[in-house]
Amino acid sequence: MKYRVILPALLLALGAARPASAQCCGYGMSYDNVVVWPQPDLRVPVPSVTEAKKAKPVLAKAKPAVKENARKLSMHFPPAQRAQVEQYYVESMATYLKLEKKMGWAPRDMAGGLAAFLVGNYMVLKERNVSDEEYAAVASQLRAQQGMQKMGDNADQEKLRDVFEQSAMVGVFMAVAYMAHEQKPQPSAVYDNLRNAARENLQLVLKTDPARLNIDKNGMRFQ
Template identity: 25%
Template sequence: MSFVCRPAVAQIHIPTYTGTPLMITGGVLNQQILHASVPGARPSAHVDRADPVSTLVPEGRSQVPRQLAQSYPPEARSEAQRFFAELLTGYQSIEQRFGIPRRDLAGAVAAFIAGSWMAYRGRPFPDRYFPPLVEQSRRILASLPQLREATAPARQETYEQLAILGMFMATTQMALDRQPDRATAAKVRQAAKDYLEQFLSVDADRVSLGPKGLSLE
């Protein structure tokens, strides 16, 4: 099993792997928010726990599929943009399947970590571990004043980026499960390692996902 909803994935055209899109760092939520997903992160002393920050993202015009496609060669950008838009739409099935509120940043964070973990470890991510990971992400994000101060476009950009990249890594790993390719698998594993380490600021080998969410070995 995988946390990716297989009927939805079956409708997504997975192009031949030509490289992994780069994470967008400029213009998204502060890296402090991203790094706060590390276990042990502490909320600011100024945060009122009785008034947590909402992790829901307002509706807005989608820009991230086009932005991510810019890391591809010019002749491949149009297809890449369509593909990333499909992944973003496909992610909605994950929200529905696990009862995650629509456009919840916590779900996108969990999907990104789970998808990258799948690609790095080269194996499926158990469904039962996903809800605890979402809840862990929500608790941490909701405690951060940076999220309260973030603009609606910044929230949306981060939500879309993480949802798309999480789906990208998961669907690519599923494609490799169906049709193994050692060279491609090595590239995808390296990309997943880079994602995890950039996002969590820890060695990817230390990242463990289980019934209590994310922990460090």
């Protein structure tokens, strides 16, 4: 996943931010949205090309609410930085939609947004880039799982939209932060704060220690 490097102010904001544990995990989604997440079953292998084509994508069909979801995510940052961070999240969603098109996925495919969340936080935690091939494998792995398919039966389409948008925003946001750090390493205290947030984000949705998580061309596995 490759993104443009944003202003150093982003990492300064990350360094100053503190998780609001009652509402979110690190720089992640609201807890209510995390509850909607289909917990990935990492025992399920990445489907074959034939199997992947059979998995009907679950789409976020409600009217987009990018600005509102960006505002919600920005509330987990210090007040003086919220307007700037909100704009970063809006830009992150625009970047995600371009990536989604590049990958050839159906517009607003839930699996792509959730995979972005996992991959972006993984990049920060493990301090390594993730290729498009690896990212696609994670998305395919999620798309074919029963938990993902059941999401399409959820009557609350606005909730699904919020999960999709916030997942994609946070994933790209974290990936961009990692890429910025890779180009210009930040003080250890700043990056440690970011890494801790990534660890908490992943633990919240995976329900286990993300230190064992590995992502490669075969998708996600616990080592």
